[in-house]
Amino acid sequence: MNRPALRKYVNPQYLSDLPEGPCYDAGHLVTVNAGWRTRKPVLDSEACTGCYICYMNCPEGVIFKSDGKVDIDYDFCKGCGICGNGCPKDAIVMIREGEA
Amino acid sequence: MGQRAFLCGNEAVAEGVRLSAPHVIAAYPITPQTVVVERLAEMVEDGSVKAEFMHVESEHSALSASMGASAVGARTFSSTSSQGLVYMAECLHYASGGRFPIVMMNANRSLALPWSIYGDHRDSMSLLDCGWIQVYTEDAQESLDMVLQAYAIAEHPEVLTPVMINLDGFVLTHTYELVDIPDWEQAREFLPPYETVNKLDFDAPKNMAFSSNPGNNLEFKLRQHRGMLRAKELIAETDGRFQSIFGRSYGGLTEAYRCDDAELIVVSVGSVTGTCRTVADELRNEGWKVGVLKIRFMRPFPEEEIIAALRNVKAVAVLDKDISFGYEGTVFTNVNSALSKAGAEILKLNFIGGLGGRDISKDHIREMYRRLQDGLDGIAQENVQYLGLGVAIDERG
Amino acid sequence: MSVVNKVRINARTITDKEFFYGHKACAGCGGSLAVRHILKVLGERTFTVLPAGCMSAVGFNFPQLCFDSNAIISTFAGTASMMSGIAAGARALGLKDYHVVGIAGDGGTADIGLQALSGAIDRREKVIYICYDNEAYMNTGIQKSGLTPFGARTTTTPAGENIKGTVTTKKNMFEIVAAHGIDYAATASVGYIQDFINKIQKASEVDGTSYIHVYAPCPTGWGTETDVTIDLAKEVVDTGLWVLAEYEQGEFRLNRNPKSFAPVENYVRRQGRFKHLEDEDIAAIVHARDAKWEQIRNSWKLK
Known part of the structure; x- marks a missing residue:
């Protein structure tokens, strides 16, 4: 995995379950960001040429390389639309969240 | 066997720091603690202290840099006084909350206004609640010995709390006394190297000094409080262990x-x-x-x-x-x-x-x-x- | 101690690993894109220091910890001093092959953190300091900083009948840093991401202190759509309002020296923060730009 995994967080029962100080495992993700989206990027794999402009410009890092093209981690995509706006082949279009 | 020398309080502290084998020293000059910084600079220059000596641009930076060093597991020393102590006030709270076991000398000095370079306890007492262990020493010997003891207390994994060693400005910092300087090997026996999991680490990467939320802030603060309370027992224990090696005792709290x-x-x-x-x-x-x-x-x-x-x-x-x-x-x-x-x-x-x-x-x-x-x-x-x-x-x- | 990267990093060769993930930055945040690439270029053996500010606020909320490498929040004023301490501690402990990077915003750099930055450069610490400039104190709700541009409306420089927003101009951090005789300094923009990556990589190979000032639009603070962050970050360069340059071995070098500039009006008019500006205000911005470019073309190395 090239990105930190989502983990299940168990609320501490005892004081000693918490770290001694504010110092804990790097990349410890317990919540997703999918709920932030009002719009959602939809990828047309046929149209994608694998130029990776969207991959390079994504502030979330949720676009990843896949078989010479790209794919999207929807758990953490916030739907900003930078990928769709910047795609030279219009291979990513933004649709309203909940449609399709 | 160690040796005996005529030292002022500041110089005694510098000897205590040398014997504690710190990795990083970051301090900024201010009367009446400056002699500590000067002696330590000389010790780094002559090789008797193998530490990074940082010429920082302020007291805030002195303690901020100390925290950075401590965050990678380095033993760290700083010193200050008066206006400098209150200038680093933000970092004092940050260091105790971050559980960075820094040891710092404070030369007790009046706070402006009106200006005065002379001693009283306004500086440290006004920061009594900054989460640092505060010890007040009485003479040069105790000042030297308490540097060693302070690291042993601060770095204990159940304490992880910084220690402020307070010396009365001029009266103690500048008064010369005959002082026993402990032997290097005995100091090693008393004070082992600093080991901690509370650090940035390439083998187990960490996010440090993070934010809490209303649902867990109290719990973090309570752990900090309990670390300080745990120090109560450890102070007496540490003094006893110190006595068994060096023959001197200060009796605890x-x-x-x-x-x-x-x-x-x-x-x-x-x-x-x-x-x-x-x-x-x-x-x-x-x-x-x-x-x-x-x-x-x-x-x-x-x-x-x-x-x-x-x-x-x-x-x-x-x-x-x-x-x-x-x-x-x-x-x-x-x-x-x-x-x-x-x-x-x-x-x-x-x-x-x-x-x-x-x-x-x-x-x-x-x-x-x-x-x-x-x-x-x-x-x-x-x-x-x-x-x-x-x-x-x-x-x- | 610097890691020498043999391969030039680009879209094809950059690591697939993401080190800044799951954070709570606003959608379309230019600052978070800057952080993402900084950490990708520098890699796993990096100590990252972020002061109190947007990037620490969105990335370090226990138990959601979004930096997948060693990272620490410093005090607001203490980015460069904490980086210095990390560098000193790591050196004293004999660590090898690592980077120390600090990533602070415009207020954290040009205002409250300037003293510590100056000290770190003076000590020639082996650290990389990167300022992501979104031109105001965004984390606290869009207040004017020393890097807020002329004319911009913020919550502490409201635009009204009497005052048209910010009346001062941006501090020139790039040249302030260069005046220290720093080993390497550069300006960049998230709109030209390859140029930014090149500069991060170059900074990582410098045996001394590096500073990169990267332009990073903020949709929330600027009153812009979330999907035009990259467009704006390109346009600010194309209009000549932001200069891509480097400083090395005592010399300034201009990276892009366009024959003509894109119209400033287009860039300004699409941002809510400039909505109140009149033609004469935009003319003043253009005039200041032209004066700056004249000075640059007369005294800097061109490419």
Whole structure:
């Protein structure tokens, strides 16, 4: 995995379950960001040429390389639309969240 | 075997730092602690201290850099005084909350305004709640020894709390005494290298100094508080271990002098205690039943020791080199709280003196004991009294 | 101690690993894109320091910890001093092959953190300091900083009848840093991401202190759509309002020296923060730009 995994967080029962100080495992993700989206990027794999402009410009890092093209981690995509706006082949279009 | 040398308090601290084998020293010059920084710079230059000496641009940066070094597991030393201490106030809280076991010397000095480079306890007492262990030393030897002890306490995995070693400005920092300098190998035996999981680590990467939320902030603060409370036991244990190796002991959180059958006690902090003992001896010779209780650690606060030492005496005078404006002396507030909780019905008076470097003489200390006796004899006493006040207090003042 | 990267990093060769993930930055945040690439270029053996500010606020909320490498929040003023301490501690402990990077915003750099940055450069610490410039104190709700541009409306420089927003101009951090005789300094923009990556990589190979000032639009603070962050970050360069340049071995070098500039009006008019500006205000911005470019073309190396 090239990105930190989502983990299940168990609320501490005892004081000693918490770290001694504010110092804990790097990349410890317990919540997703999918709920932030009002719009959602939809990828047309046929149209994608694998130029990776969207991959390079994504502030979330949720676009990843896949078989010479790209794919999207929807758990953490916030739907900003930078990928769709910047795609030279219009291979990513933004649709309203909940449609399709 | 170690060696003996004539050292001032500042130089004794520098020797203590050398023997603690720090990795990083970050400090900024300010009177009257500058000599510590100068000596350490010389020691780094001549190779007797193998540390990174950082020429930082402010006290805030001194402690910020110290935290950075501590965050990768380095043993770190800083020192400051007065305006410098309050300039780094943000970092003081940050360091204790981050559980960085930094040791720092503070040369106690008055705070502006009005300006004064001379000693009192305004600087450190105003930061009593910054989460640092605060020890006040009495002489150069204790100052040196407490640097070693401070690292042993601070770095304990259940404590992980920074320590501020307070030396009275000029009176202690600049006074020369014959000091035993411990042997390097013995220092190694007493103080092992710093090991911690509370650090940034390539083998187990960490996010540090993060945010909490209302649902867990109390729990983090409580762990910090309990770390400080754990230090109470460890301070005495550490002193015992120190004695077994070096033959010197300081007795833990407080040190009682001729208190066993005493009726009148003066509670003191820092270098003035020596004068208090001299006066107690003189009064004993005159038939007074007097003693002196020195508070070595203001945090963690030695509530149990104070109650044990004072609950059966007749009267207590607390000497503060500071005013908590709008109330009374901070040491008095703390001692009074402890005794009140114990239900001890004792006459308690607060004496404020020594501000901005004003001398506290034997006569002043005699006066404190005399006031206690006056109070017991039914002569009304002001709760807060001022030692050596050069003028009469009038209505318009 | 610097890691020498043999391969030039680009869209094809950059690591697939993401080190800044799951954070709570606003959608379309230019600052978070900058952080993402900084960490990708520098790699796993990096100590990252972020002061109190947007990037620490969105990335370090226990138990959601979004930096997948060693990272720490410093005090607001203490980015460069904490980086210095990390560098000193790591050196004293004998660590090898690592980077120390600090990533602070415009207020954290040009205002409250300037003293510590100056000290770190003076000590020639082996650290990389990166300022992501979104031109105001965004984390606290869009207040004017020393890098807020002329004319911009913020919550502390409201635009009204009497005052048209910010009346001062941006501090020139790039040249302030260069005046220290720093080993390497550069300006960049998230709109030209390859140029930014090249500069991060170059900074990582410098045996001394590096500073990169990267332009990073903030949709929330600027009043822009979330999907035009990259467009704006390109346009600010194309208009000549932001200069891509480097400073090395005592010399300034211009990276892009366009024959003509894109119209400033287009860039300004699409941002809510400039909505109140009148033609004469835009003319003043253009005039200041032209004066700056004249000075640059007369005294800097051109490419």
